[in-house]
Amino acid sequence: MVLAIDFGTSNTVLCRWNAATQSSEVLALNTVSQRTSGPAVVPSLLYVEDAQQNQVLIGQPVRDRGLDRSDRCFKNFKRGIGTSIQGFLPDLDGCTLSFEQVGEWFLTQVIDQVKQQEEGLDELVLTVPVDSFETYRSWLGTLCQRWDISRVRMIDEPTAAALGYGITDNKTVLVIDFGGGTLDLATVQLSGRRSQALGYILKWGQKSMGNSAQQVSTAKVLAKAGENLGGADIDQWVAQYLCDQHGLPMSSLILRLAEQLKIQLSATPSANESYFDDETFESYDLTLTREQFDAILQQQGFFERLDERLTQVLQQGRRQGVDVADIDAVLLVGGTTQIPAIQSWIHTQFDGTKVCCDRPFTAVSSGALQLQQVKLTDFLYHGYGIRFWDRRNNCHGWHSIIPQGQAYPMIQPVELVLGASTEKQPSIELIIGELGSEQGSTEVYFEGNRLVTRRAKAGQAAAQSLNEKAPNIATLTPPGMPGEDRIRLSFTVDQDRLLKVTVEDLLTEEVLAKNQAVVELS
Secondary structure, eight states, X not given: OEEEEEOOSSEEEEEXXXXXXXXXXXXXXXXXXXXXXXXXXXXXXXXXXXTTTTEEEESHHHHHTTGGGSTTEEESGGGGTTOOOSSXXXXXXXXXXXXXXXXXXXXXXXXXXXXXXXXXXXXXXXXXXXTOOHHHHHHHHHHXXXXXXXXXXXXXXXXXXHHHTTOOSSEEEEXXXXXXXXXXXXXXXXXXXXXXXXXXXXXXXXXXXXOSOEEEEEEEEEEEEEESOOHHHHHHHHHHHHHHHHTOOOOHHHHHHHHHHHHHTTTSSEEEEEEEETTTTEEEEEEEEHHHHHHHHHHXXXXXXXXXXXXXXXXXXXXXXXXXXXXXXXXXXXXXXXXXXHHHHHHHHSOGGGEEOXXXXXXXXXXXXXXXXXXXXXXXXXXXXXXXXXXXXXXXXXXXXXXXXXXXXXXXXXXXXXXXXXXXXXXXXXXXXXXXXXXXXXXXXXXXXEEEEEEOOTTOOOEEESOSSOOEEEEEEEEEOTTSEEEEEEEEEOTTOEEEEEEEETTTTEEEEXXXXXXXXX
């Protein structure tokens, strides 16, 4: 069986490939999926029963038993995976927890449920946010190896959504993927052509190649942008508004009611929920109108942030020769796109006849399965650099080597000449960093015991080291001395996103490394 998982901040959706019908279908997990009239989703909730014994409960049963109000329940934990956050997670049962551990428990439970319910899980496709760093992708890849699945692939969430909407070939689409934790946009050009072979980008193992001529679609990613902004942030804003209005303390129950009010407002002009304080024994009537809700969004600069991301992705598209008028369809993905104020914002930007919103929850996981029939052309979303010591500012800095937006595989290498930094330096190591965009960057952090986000200051580009235990790429014989150019580095990125380096000793004219893999890039 081929399975795709759209691991979301609020909900997780699974789709499997039906070989008989050559189409994807949503997979409902009998014990943990939400039982509603809509598509079967697994609420991204996890309750820790016993941390030492790895006993946890996930999905809908957590909500049914009212455990989502407990301090032992985790939600929105996807946002903290692979990020450097300020704050802490509670110790449970004598165990210190991390977001990575909570995410591992959740996804492992999902895989276990699939294996119990279905036969033969042979291939897995995982979707990732556009703005995710390689630490998140690497965490996913390491986790997959423990599940004993022979073939694993990853694809950006909005790119998968473009395929999942079933748009006919030779179209250019803009995907707006707005879920519980992230806002992702991508412009994707879909076209049909004949191909003699179809390759898969794998996380490990050998490439599988088809050798028969077949009609294969090409999905070319022209532009993409994203940031940590989602429905969970809106819930926080609404909850804080309710607390301020009624003088209530922030709690998991207030957050849950805020989410319910937000959902109600997608269908009605006003919403109402009742709150009972079990300490004071007082009852409160919590009401919210669309006008009040829209005012909260305005006060938080919400629409300005949407404008920034849309401008960013449209500017990238123009550099590829695609203007706004060339976009054939605007595809809405994620529960947050169902908010009327957001749909109104979208309709002010685009012709309403181009907007499609009928597959908000299933397009990503369904589209991920289309990778079997699609050749994907993509580029690196982040830039990459090497770390150096900045003597002027007395701190580490980053020297860019691979720019943001670099298409891969690279044809021309990037060259860099380095010298020794100390007397009789025996070797040279390289620490590679992933450099985020300065424009509109966000940080994940704690406020009290709540995991939220905030905007980074202008000019502060996020950077994450990819290989803190830096490999020795060059042994210098004789040892290097300061003040002289000693080695030439030639960097390339291959078709599997591997950053490779060739190292030449300028003193001895010896090649010390030839296309040596350093790190995998996102």
